[in-house]
Amino acid sequence: MNWNFIPLALGEAISPTTAAYALATIGLVVHFGFTGLVNFGQAGFMAVGGYAFAITTLKLDWPFPFAVLATIVASVLFAFVLGIPTLRLRADYLSIVTIAxxxxxxxxxxxxxxYDVTGGSTGLNGAADTFQALxxxxxxxxxxxxxxxTAPDLWTMIVGWALVLLACLLVWALMRSPWGRIVxxxxxxEDAVxxxxxxxxxxxxxxxxLGGVLGGLAGALFILPRSLQPDNYGTQLTFFLYTIMLLGGATTIFGPLLGxxxxxxxxxxxxxxxxxxVDAHVLPISSTQQGPIRFIIVGFALMLLVIFRPQGILGKRIEVFFRA
Amino acid sequence: MSELIAGEPAPGVAKRDPILVADHVTRRFGGLTAVDVEHVEIPAHAITALIGPNGAGKTTFFNLLTGFDKPNTGHWTFRGEQLAGVPAFRVARRGMVRTFQLTKALALLSVIDNMLLGASNRAGENFFAALVPAAWRARDAQLTEKADELLRKFRLDTKRDDYAGSLSGGQRKLLEMARALMSDPALVMLDEPMAGVNPALTQSLLRHILELKEQGMTVLFVEHDMHVVREIADWVVVMAEGSVVAEGSPETVMSDPAVIDAYLGAHHGTDLGTVRGRLEVAEGMESELVRSEVEGEAAGDGR
Known part of the structure; x- marks a missing residue:
């Protein structure tokens, strides 16, 4: 029997993808946990960020810093497009509009x-080249x-986690300020405020x-170790981010990292x-059924979590108690 | 109370020193005209009660004046400035602060944070300046001092660091009022400040409202309890079916046939206040007792 999967699985804790998900979740925590904005389209922000980064890098040959800037600008614009018509309305409208x-x-x-711009359903490949050149x-x-x-993996990991920690610092600094008190x-x-x-x-x-820009940057970070595939940005991605957020604690700074x-x-x-x-024929399933079953396990774990620890791992129980 | 008015007492009478003047304010919901106020003036540095039967449009009128709802027609001035069409947050910044009928304590913020939200901290509330504590620390400390003083006055100082969600209903009313005072408003608008408040707290709330007047503020409040109105109001405005049907001092209004008709109706002569009994209870208590009562109530809430 090969037990190598255990250290490999533990290694997932520090992978660049984990960092990207953590970063996108920090954005979601700003929206949902701190401001109460029910954004069901964080995957959209990641897509916008990812495409902005990949298109400016690959199609326009922009240098890396400018591509990052484009990622930020595109996320800001997307936030305005979503927010201007919906933020004056009741909270439900934002969630409908974001998911759509x-x-x-x-x-x-x-x-x-x-196709020439976005690469159609095959997506875009090689957006990380300018980043790896550095x-x-x-x-x-x-x-x-x-x-x-490998050296590229390590580089992506270092930059990714540095970005995540920076985002934590930013959100922490904001949330202890009068600005954070208001949100x-x-x-x-909101009427009282x-x-x-x-x-x-x-x-x-x-x-x-703010949360959208963090999501957009996460989208760019997400495609550094892989190619950009449009179908990676389905609603499933948003719900994974919600899972991570609830797991770590929706109103915590470090919850997204842990989650x-x-x-x-x-x-x-x-x-x-x-x-x-499956290989030892202990389980009555085929290897193709294996993938979905993993998510059944995750879903089950999430159910147990919201029943027995609704505040998440790092959250405070009392916050759930006083939530009206 | 004739020193407040500049004319014969009648609905819409001019005041000597009006702080708020409203004209032709109407609000329709489909076929229903909720508010249709031809002219009304609120006297400055006085306590004015807005009374009327359920559905008279008092709260809707409140919402219109404070920018929480938009009228179909009408305009009004506050301290001489046009206020129609001004968004709610700007209305508050201009010195006209309101509370709500259903208390809005910010449950998952501490009591002191609730208080600090009431005042403005220009630097700290700016996204970028918020990142530099040096820009807002001093102002925050100054506001915290003021907030602590108000909390002591409203006997909420022991709850300072608790979540506002842990307060009892009456304490939330107190917190909401104290929070509104953080911005030193010129006009405080209280929507049913006594609703759901226990007898011990009623007395102290009344005292706080009277104190606001002593400090030079103007108070406009909606209330159903006639004893409260009689006790603290200098002037009473009566609304029925959306319009102002009578105005006057509490004594004259309550003997006005139009009011009795529109408001008191068949209940004329019966005790419309629930507070009289409660006040007698409260009067007999030493302040220490009142305090323990309040704390007992909070503890009894199980939070």
């Missing part, structure tokens, strides 16, 4: 007429035991933009265990 907008993005980029790490294999990373007040009751002289619409927009790490480790571990079971 994310799907519109995913389906539109597949249009054959714009890699200062000498080529080689780094790591311990079976857990080994948390809006989460509790309005009655106290705060421009609620403006603060909701600022929060939507993302646990999510990927559990997913990978259950895959390894199922493979063992």
């Amino acid at each position: 907008a994310a799907e519109i993005i995913r389906l539109s980029v597949k249009t054959a007429e714009i 890699n200062p790490i000498p080529p080689g294999n780094y790591g311990i035991g079976v857990l080994r990373f 948390k007040g809006i989460r509790e009751d 309005r009655a106290l002289g705060k421009n609620v619409f403006s603060y909701k927009m600022q929060a939507l933009v 993302s790490a646990i999510f990927w480790v559990v997913l990978s571990l259950s895959d390894g265990l199922l493979t063992l079971g």
Whole structure:
């Protein structure tokens, strides 16, 4: 029996993909956890960021820093498009519009007429080249035991996690300030905050933009170790991010990091265990059924979590108690 | 109370020193005219009660004046400035702060954070300046001091660091009022401040409202309890079916046949206040007792 999958699964905790999911979830925590904006289209922000980064890099030959800037600008614009018509309305409208907008993005980029720009349903490949050209790490294999990373992997990981920590720092600094007090007040009751002289619409927009930019950057980070595939940005991605958020704690700064790490480790571990079971003919399933079953396990774990620890791993129980 | 008015007492009478003047304010919901106020003036530095039967349009009128709802027609001035069409948050910034009938305590914010939200901290509320604590720390400390003082006054100082969600209904009313005072408003608009408040707190709430007037603020409040109105109001405006049907001092209004007709109706002569009994209870208590009662109530809530 091959037990190598255990260290490999644990290695998932620090992979660039885990970092990308953590970053996108930090954005979602700003929206949902702190401001009370029910954004069901975080995958859309990731798609917008990913496409902005890939198109400016591959089609326009922009250098890396400018492509990052384009990612940010595109996310800001997308936030405005979603926010201007909906943020004055009741909270439900934002969730409907965001889920629809994310799907519109995913389906539109597949249009054959714009194949030259978006790569249609095959997506875009090689967006990470300008980023890897900046890699200062000498080529080689780094790591311990079976857990080994190439120089590009390591570079992506370092930059990715640095970005995640920066985002944590930013959100922490904002949430302890009077600005954070206002957005948390809006989460509790926006009319009360309005009655106290705060421009609620403006603060909701600022929060939507902030979380959206984090989502967009996560989208760019997500395609550094892989090619850009439009179908990666389905509603499933948004719901994974919600899973991660609820797992770590929706109103916590480090919850997304922990949640993302646990999510990927559990997913990978259950895959390894199922493979063992299938190969040894212990489990009455085929290897094609294995993939979906992993998600059944994750879904089940999430159900247990919201029943027995609704505040998430790092959240405070009392917050759930007083939620009206 | 004739020193407040500049004319014969009648609906829409001019005031000597009006802080709020409203003209032709109407609000229709489909076929229903909820508010149709021809002219009304609210006297400055006085306590005005807005009374009327259920569905008279008092809260809708409140919402219109404070920018929470948009009228079909009408305009109004506050301290001489046009206020029609001004969004709610700007209305508050201009010194006209309101509370709500259903108390809006921000449950998952601490009591002190609730208070700090009431005032403005220009630098700290700006996205970029918020990242530099040096830009807002001093102002925050200054506001915290003010907030603590208000909390002591409203006997909420022991709850300072608790979630507002842990307060009892009456304490939330107190918190909402204290929070509104953080911005030093010129006009405080209280929508049913006594609703659901226990007898011990009623007395202290009344005292707080009277104190606001002593500090030079103007108070406009909606209330159903006639004893409360009689006790603290300098002027009473009566609304029925959307319009102002009577105005006057509490004594004259309550003996006005139009009011009795429109409002008191068949219940004329019966005790419309629930507070009289409660006040007698509260009066007999020493402040220490009142305090323990309040705390007992909070503890009894199980939170």
